[in-house]
Amino acid sequence: MTERFPKGDAEADRAGASDTNSPLLEVDGLETHFPITTRWLRREVGRIRAVDGVSFAIDRGEAFGLVGESGSGKTTAAHSILGLEEPTGGAVRFDGQLVDELTGWELQQFRRRAQLVVQNPDDAFNPRLPVGKSVAEPLALHGMDDEERRRAIVADLLERVGLEATDANRFPHEFSGGEKQRLSIARALVVNPDLIVADEPTSALDGRVKADVLSLLDELRREFDIAVLCISHDIDVVRRFCDRVGVMYLGELVERGETEAVLESPAHPYTRVLIGSIPSLDPSDRSLVRPLTETVPAPSDPPSGCRFHPRCQELIPPTASLEREDWRAIARFRFALQEGTVPEPIAVDSGTRVDPETVRDAFDLPTDLPNEGIEDAVEAATRAVADGDLERARERLAESLSTVCERTQPEAGDECEHLVRCHRYDSTIEAEPIPWRG
Amino acid sequence: MSAGDDPQRFEDVDWTELERSRRTVTPARAVFVAGLALFGALLALQAAAVVPNWGFDHLDWITALGALVVLSFGVVPALEHHALARRVLRELLSRPLRGAAAVFLGVFAIVAALGPVVLGSPDLAFEHRFHAPYGFTGADRWHAECLGDIVEGEGITRYCEGTLQYPLGTNERGHPMGHLLVEGASVTLTVLVFTAAFVVPLATAVGVLAGVRGGAVDDLLMSYVDVQLCVPAIVAFFIGYMYWNVSLALLLVTFGLLSWGGIARLVRSETLQRRDDGYVLIARSLGGSWTYVAKRHVVPNITNTLVPAAFHLLALLVLVEAGVAFLGFHHVELYSWGSTVQEGLDPEFAGIGLEMQPHEIWWVSTFPALALTLTIASLKLIGDGLRDALDPRL
Structure with a gap:
């Protein structure tokens, strides 16, 4: 304190x-x-x-x-x-x-x-x-x-x-x-x-x-x-x-x-979610900005680093080589497992095994990732989930997908005229702010 | 309107001029302190024995103190807020049944307070025992002289008609029933005053304190209430009965001080529901103390629960007193309604060799039982009536 x-x-x-x-x-x-x-x-x-x-x-x-x-x-x-x-x-x-x-x-x-x-x-x-x-x-x-x-x-x-x-x-x-x-x-x-x-x-x-x-x-x-x-x-x-x-x-x-x-022009990903969640009056505009995962963590046990990281669409990837969409899918997979919100086809409680392909489909996980370490981790985690061992899957993912967002608490960013507490606005971290598409 | 210094516009108030006044002398407190001073003087007189053979016993002091509390913190504030008091009274009297109950209790209180002073202690008149009420007849045997006409019945049975000398009849000692009813009312009023002055405020204070402060204070008070609820008051009373003189004071203290736990719990839970309401937050943010918040905002808003519960407790303690007296554990000089009922149901006639069935002397038990019933029913009705009258939404 x-x-x-x-x-x-x-x-x-x-x-x-x-x-x-x-x-x-x-x-x-x-x-x-x-x-x-x-x-x-x-x-x-x-x-x-x-x-x-x-x-x-x-x-x-x-x-x-x-x-x-x-x-x-x-x-x-x-x-x-x-x-x-x-x-x-x-x-x-x-x-x-x-x-x-x-x-x-x-x-x-x-x-x-x-x-x-x-x-x-x-x-x-x-x-x-x-x-x-x-x-x-x-x-x-x-x-x-x-x-x-x-x-x-x-x-x-x-x-x-x-x-x-x-x-x-x-x-x-x-x-x-x-x-x-x-x-x-x-x-x-x-x-x-x-x-x-x-x-x-x-x-x-x-x-x-x-x-x-x-x-x-x-x-x-x-x-x-x-x-x-x-x-x-x-x-x-x-x-x-x-x-x-x-x-x-x-x-x-x-x-x-x-x-x-x-x-x-909201800078912080959470502000973007907040603003993007207002339904637009334009019926052709269906692009509600959704957080990565829906559950708000308990304030008694807030996430480490940036508190928004498990829900952040703009989570900084561990390596620059990943496609943004692929990274989001993997991150969503990881944090959904962390929260324990697993989609319908993978009924973990029933004890029945599913096949790793079903797991990949359920989470829309990409294949053939350029980064071998991550590919391996995702592969191992899907298999673990298929076996019903969520704990192993969580550990495996946490080990290889560690991001700066969960490790350190963001200070006020310097790449924006107003205060933004997000690593993307910190010039010492190799991640560019993603422009707001309005 | 001038922009400068209109005293009736909020922006022109000069706040440096206003010092928060702390009114320590309120009419209620003034009356209370004056009363205490009077009691002190009386106590000194009694101790100095200036007037021979005069003095109050414990019960008198307790009752007087209770009456003072009710006067200064009940009657005086009601007079201060006379508009509200009048509205409540009007509302109460507007419903026939509740109005009747209020009138009954009012008459009851006056009679109970003044009756014994006017009438004094009832005299023994064995020669007039078991006289029937006016308009009725009772068995006439050799046990007493008949004041009215004697009516011949079958065989050797004769009946004695009641007279206006004893309009409600007499009991086995020749006490006039009317007089006994007044004496019983005075005992009942003592119970009511004690409960209203000490027990209900105690229950409310403990409940509000626990609810408002929460935390360890709440834990401590509610644990105490739990323990207290496990101690049967009647056992405490009998233990007292064994070791000290039996008196109404003992009954009041044991039953009164062991029976408020339920109300305290009710008050606490109601308080908990209100402590985070907007108006409480505002009052606190304005610097209002918890005492202020409790008095101004919490207690007035829990009357829907508190008032009927308090009146229920009043009725309950009246009944308990009558019950204990009925069982015979009362002070012999107090003519409680309960003991009078008991005498009418199970008359003891040591030495006079007379046997009478309870139905032959029905007036001895019926009148006090009726008075008891009416009092309890009135208390319940007024409890509900006050609750409704105090709530502006009804």
Whole structure:
């Protein structure tokens, strides 16, 4: 684990607090691991690496998007930034100050200036309180004792987010999802924050309502110069709303840059899968980008090296002599065996032997590979699979098909203007980035 | 609207002006502390024996403390949030059966609290034993003088008509039944106050704490509850009965403090379902403490489970008290409904050589049994009624 908050740095940060050019929110190597404990005595037996070294910065008034599939650690990252989960490592700076070290009045100010909009509008409001009370709760918690004034502020605010002042007396169940999300935004806005963390603000809403809520959030952001950390699994939301975007996979940030650059010419293979998985409106375009294998590894036991490597279409081959398609087929064969997802014709459990040709066909394995070592390995593995010995096949393949992607963790690539954590963008590794075909 | 400093617009609030106030003096706490001070003064008076032959026993102190807790943390907050209290009350009274139950319990509480003070202890009047209620007749033998008219029956049987002097009749000691009902109600009210003031809050606090904190705290508390659920309260009571004086306080402490495990578990599981809800996250991200979250967000949202369970426990403990008294393990000076029923069913008449069948003196057992039944039914009805009235979705 990285050493937490070296003292010298912290002091330097304090000094830099007055510097208005520094970003509003700076997340540096954030790590949040959850221990897996035994029932008995709560001994730690493992860790779920929900967030594992995420860094980004958000400027004042900027909208930053965090995308990734469910389970990639986006929400945990957001909660760790707000102090709802205790980070296990890294640093979060708000206005130049380490959030972890804030106390008293300063902490209170951070809690006021950074607001959360939660994902599900249905549980965002206490069902037993009239929504006016819920929207006024931040005011009350931040010391506004004058109930009349709270009521007046909330009434004014409700009208400005497109609701009516009298709605304050109604209960949450009387509102639609879109209205509740407007109320959520009103509640976040009521203490005049500098940062709103919006966790999937529109995932529970349908098209029209989604667009309305997004444009409301966008308007308010521009009017009050509020930075927004927008967490979403929906590329479309990020495209419409965010200035910059970070792509998360299994707790790590794999790509980060200007929204347009990242979405128009995604560099990281995972970003490409994410963008390619949106069905196109053009019916002739059937080229959904699929990952090599479908199973997302568990964050308690992430793959070595680059975490995306078992699913990566652009996995770097051990030798340059292989055709790309051949290599993909072999890699798919290898990682499918590793996961244990073997296609239908090879029923391993039944104990019946199949013939190696069936195995080759089932995995579309190429023949006559130029590289002898690999040819041998594939040959041996197919035979092992035909015999029903998956373990031997796995070992044989792992031995001869070792790639840089599984051996070393990629650093930020230098062959791209924005951050890409992929070996293909590392000039010290002999593999060229594959151009994006859009 | 001026852009500068409109106090009613959120962007014009000057946050440096607002210091979070920490209200330590709430009306509830003020009442509670004032009550405690009063108790302290009374205790000092009692210790100094300023007034001769005056003093409270343990049970009185426990009841008074319970009443103070209910007053300061139940009645005072209800008055503070009078709009909500009025809405709940209106909702409760709008359904005839629940309304009737609420009225019954209200009358019951007033009678039970004031009755014994007004009536004092019932006097022995052996000459008026087994007098029938007004409008009914009872067997008239040589055992007592008949206050009403005497009706001739078959052969040598004669019947004595009830009179208005004892409208509900009398038992074998000539205690008026009405008076005994009031005495029994006062015992029952003691049980209710104790349970509502100590047992239910304890169960809720433990359940919420376990659910909200999780981890080792949860493990520890729930293991304790498991152990506690294995100890039969009646055994603890009988052990106490063997070694100390029998008293209602002993019954309350053993049964009350050993019977909350089930509610604590319910509350815990409900809390677990709510601790990750959006509004809890928001409150925490705003800097709300766990105590705040529990009071404002968790407890109000588990009333659907908690309120009926708490009222069930109240009814159960009332029944347990009556049952234990029925078995005869009660303090002889307390006229519990249970012991009165028992006297009506199995009258002992040492030395008077009289035998009477229970059905001949039916009023002795029927009236307290009826009161018990009505009280328990009312508690159940009000439990369900409060649950519905507290939920704005219903």
